[in-house]
Each structure stands twice: as structure tokens, then as C-alpha cells.
Amino acid sequence: MHTLSRRAALSYSAAALAVTGAAPLFGHVKPDGTTEHHVSIKDMKFDPPTVELKVGDSVSWKNLDLVNHTATSAKAGWSTGVLKKGDAESLVITAEMAGAYVCKYHPQMKGMLVIVS
Numbered sequence: 001m002h003t004l005s006r007r008a009a010l011s012y013s014a015a016a017l018a019v020t021g022a023a024p025l026f027g028h029v030k031p032d033g034t035t036e037h038h039v040s041i042k043d044m045k046f047d048p049p050t051v052e053l054k055v056g057d058s059v060s061w062k063n064l065d066l067v068n069h070t071a072t073s074a075k076a077g078w079s080t081g082v083l084k085k086g087d088a089e090s091l092v093i094t095a096e097m098a099g100a101y102v103c104k105y106h107p108q109m110k111g112m113l114v115i116v117s
């Protein structure tokens with residue numbers, strides 16, 4: 001994680017604490033009430049493989065492997081694009097993006113976005 005984004009994440013959490021008085025359970029709650037979820041790509045796996053989220057939340061994928069990866073759902077028509085070592089990409093999640101995704105280079109790598117209300 002970049003120093004800047006970590007600092008931003010901390011300030012988001014502080015803002016959430018000030019507003020709600022409770023720590024967020026998962027991810028980082030932003031001032032607009034949405035949550036940023038983090039998925040690491042490491043050892044040819046998405047970690048965590050399944051993310052439960054609300055429409056409007058964002059997911060940030062970060063590639064910690066040496067080889068290039070993507071998070072891609074051909075069926076739902078979205079992709080992070082190519083993530084090289086150390087790259088991260090954050091996408092805002094719409095209802096249409098729910099379901100399974102893979103790495104386009106390594107289709108055995110499986111992830112899932114589950115929309116909860």
C-alpha cells in the first residue's frame with residue numbers, strides 16, 4: 001500500500017468513527033458512507049476470494065505477485081486492466097458487476113463479488 005493511500009484510509013476511518021461512533025467491520029468507510037474493500041493478489045490467488053459489499057462500494061485490487069494479473073469478468077463486462085507487480089486499481093461496484101471474476105491470464109484464479117443489502 002502506498003503511504004499516501006494508507007494515510008487517506010486512516011483519515012477515512014477516523015471520519016467514520018467520528019460520525020458513527022463505531023469502527024467499521026470490513027474495509028474502510030469513506031465520508032460518503034461507502035466502503036473501500038481491499039483484495040490482495042498473491043501467490044496466484046485473490047485474497048479474500050469473496051467480497052461482500054453494497055452497490056456503490058469500491059474494491060481495490062493490489063498485485064503483490066511478480067507476474068501480471070487482472071481482475072476481469074468477461075460476462076459482466078468489467079476489468080481492472082493489467083496490474084503489474086505493486087499496481088493497484090480501484091473500481092466502484094455496480095449491481096451488474098456482481099458474480100464471479102477471474103484473472104484473464106490465469107483463469108484458475110477465481111474471485112467473487114457478492115452484493116448484500
Ligand SMILES: [Cu+2]
Nearest residue numbers: 069103105106
Ligand atoms: Cu493472473
